[in-house]
Amino acid sequence: MELEAIPGVGAKTAESLRSLDDPEDALRRGDVAAVARAPGVTDGRAARIVRGAIRARHDDPGGFLATDRAGEVYERVLALLQERAVTDYASQRLRTFYPSAAESRIAEVNEFAEAAMERDPDPAVLDALDGVAPLSRAEGLAVRDRCLATTDAETYSAAQDAFPELSVEVVEDARGLADLARGYSTVVALDEAFTGVEVDGDVRVEPDALERPEEVVPERVLSFFATNRDRIRAAVAVHEAAGLETDVDLDELDAALTQLDSEGSVTGDDELDRLSTAVDDLDAAVSTAESVANDHLREVIQEQDVTIEGSDLLSLVERGAGVDSLLSRELADEYAEAVDAARDHLVDALALRDGEASIAEQAFGDSPTFPVDHDPEAVSRLREELTAARDRRSAERKRELAATLADLREPTRELVERALELDVELAVARFADDFDCVLAERGGRGFAIEGGRSPILDVAFEAVEPVDYGVDGVALLSGVNSGGKTSTLDLVAVVVVLAHMGLPVPAESARVPEVEELHYYAKSQGTLDAGAFEATLRDFAGLTEGAARKLVLVDELESITEPGASAKIVAGILEELHEAGASGVFVSHLAGEIRDQCGFDVTVDGIRARGLEDGELVVERSPVKDHLARSTPELIVEKLATEGDGTGGDGASAGSFYDRLLGKF
Known part of the structure; x- marks a missing residue:
């Protein structure tokens, strides 16, 4: 359908409509909500555009409502229909039904209405419809932990268009990749020339990345489903309550949605939860581990009788030694126990695995000191290790879940659209039931x-x-x-x-x-x-x-x-x-x-x-x-003549007056 051929659609409006994913399909389906998502198009304007598209499809010149009063009757009838819609979508969709002289349009709606009148407006279905709304785009998505890299200006431009959520960088060589790898968790190199290049960090060479957007940016799919999760679940409830058929495996869809939170992050993965908690709790766990060690040493020192020969004390002083040397000589075993307790607490508190535990043990050195303090460099290494592991696990789970949901995206869209269209049908069914209607x-x-x-x-x-x-x-x-x-x-x-x-x-x-x-x-x-x-x-x-x-x-x-x-x-x-x-x-x-x-x-x-x-x-x-x-006056005169009753005079003469008056009609 040529957009400019629709009555009332000029070049500016047509350009706005082209920003939609598939404006022709939205117009064909009469999807007022989708048309209203075009920039500068209000709900009322969208309804008029859809009606114009219907008129163009049926070669309908319009103008059926030729007077203001005819238009008022239409608006009153339309309002009664809209009152019986649950969703805003159905209310706007009903505005696309208009009186027409086009036989094909009337027959099309007749067929729709005949099927709609067979629907049962089950209260359970109406309750479920209350949460359904058209699916919306996820706005403002930005992924900060990865970037795309290329040496080619044309590829750079294509990547920017394909992946607005990601940073795209131009590099000259492997050194440029290495620099990016220090600032991003993952770098995706788009040039096949980088194949085989060894760079520290998570650097992947994927020349076909532009053809696999859901794998490179799984957040795109996840954000869409997270944004629309409640609407999708409401649509599922509608299908279940109404017994509608669908191509979607509802159990699979529900299981996938359960793994998403409202922000589009993956939930329900024990390993990811462990790593995320470890990163979040690291500083607190280190602080507590220090306290464990120091409490242990303090208790030991308070209870320990330490005897030092005068010559030994003199020797320590001459060497400038302090309490650390004293701990090393007199409380070496107790200090080792305190450090072990600190290390054990850190490992246990963060539920660390073997490789992580080895780094954690380095957070507390073997050299005696009081109070016991952690090694910042070792803690930083542990943080980097846990963060990298968390991000890798998150990316892996996102890719897995996105792959599942990507296959469900179109069927889910149809699922929601079918629920919304059911509301339109039920509005017509309720109108027909409430006003004892038949097709004329x-x-x-x-x-x-x-x-x-x-x-x-x-x-x-x-x-x-x-x-x-x-x-x-x-x-x-x-x-x-x-x-x-x-x-x-x-x-x-x-x-x-x-x-x-x-x-x-x-x-x-x-x-x-x-x-x-x-x-x-x-x-x-x-x-x-x-x-x-x-x-x-x-x-x-x-x-x-x-x-x-x-x-x-x-x-x-x-x-x-x-x-x-x-x-x-x-x-x-x-x-x-x-x-x-x-x-x-x-x-x-x-x-x-x-x-x-x-x-x-x-x-x-x-x-x-x-x-x-x-x-x-x-x-x-x-x-x-x-x-x-x-007329009403004739009825009143007739009533008075029949009664033969007057006021202020003789009843007979009054009756004769009314008879004579009645004879004038």
């Missing part, structure tokens, strides 16, 4: 809804009365105030929008027309001034062009101007739409007047009122075909 049929000129209930009313869905309503062509819908005319229009709009999204609709059954545009005009707030009135007429004049592929829903258009004129205007609009083959419903309190003005036999449907009970209007919510509904 498409075709014909008008629409037919049976048992439809609008989910965007400000009442609990369980309290919404089902509505049956259908229109073939254009029709007028009449009814009393607060009788449900506007909510019926909303229901039609909701069903049409969802059906053209390819998603299930809230009805027992539904058929919608195959239209390219939904024009829904909300009730105007008061009479319009001349300029606004003219603009409104221009809008309706444009509806007649290609009207056969449009569905028009209008709520009380007569409110834009005087009642007498508005009846004529609405009648003229209906005539134009009828002749153009459009489908639509016009809600009006002037349905009778409009019918009289129409040049064709326009259908007038009505929401029938049964009357007033305790001051409350009682209506049949499903519109009755070919029925001009009575």
